[in-house]
Amino acid sequence: MTRIAASTAVNRYYLARMEAAKGNDRLSSREGASEETGIDRKRMQRIEIGTLNPYPEEVMLMADAYHAPELMNFYCTSACPIGQKMMPKAELQELDRLAVKFLNALEGIKGTDRALLSIAADGKLTADELPAMEKLLEAVKAVSAVGCELQIFVEKHGGNSGG
Template sequence: MPRKATKAADNVYYKARIKAANNNDKLNSREGAAEVIGIDRTRLARIELDSICAYPEEILMMADIYNAPELENYFCCEQCPIGKHSVPHIEVLEMDRITIQIVSSLENIDEVKKELLDITEDGIITEDEKPKLDHVVKTLDKIEKESRELKLWVQKSFGEKGEFNYGNVAKH
């Protein structure tokens, strides 16, 4: 059994690799993972130890090889200088939780549509309408985030090729 890297234990890339090692024994070691990813072992170590930032191409490879598309979101919202300001953090949630959140958000969509029409019908946004517009934007941001979480769940469960991944969902 391979040793666990205590210094990298909290690193998101390390955790994803170790989880993926359940399905691919080669990923149990940095040497094996680096070979599969196509990068130097010491570079992978430095990424997992947070001493360097991975390149976007490396993140794409890790996300694909580890079946961890959430790594792409993590990189974009936590490490990319541009994404930090524009990409919302999304989580890998269970399908039932995502469904409840989306249905709850969509229950208020008619109210949001009416509010947006009321604000914009005269082509002028007044000072008293700005808080209402802010509410509309925040509601739409919430729906967008929930939509991304659903897409992430689908990607993890079905993969890029559209094949269902039974390892991530209970079999019935």
């Protein structure tokens, strides 16, 4: 058996491929994965050892072939500077864990509607309103992150229902 470099053993793209290989033996080798995704084998090797960031289109191909939608969020929040700034990090989690996170996020957003109305009343954000707006924003981000995780869960376990 080929030795796996330490950087590869923890690489998210490699781990997703190995997980997918449990259901599709062709994905157990880079050659088979290359044929399944259309990504050059040598390029895939560099992606999996972490010396090369994949293109967004390649991440989409891997996510589809490996049935691993979480790879898209991983890419956006780790390799894309826009995604790092704008996207919440989301992980593939079990539904019971997501339900708890969702209810907790909803609890954190209670009362923010009134705070937002108070801040927006004059159409301006003043310095004294900024802490309340930042608190509101953090609560909204928590709900958004759970929303992303629910989307990943549905894509992973709910089939290809679209939307």
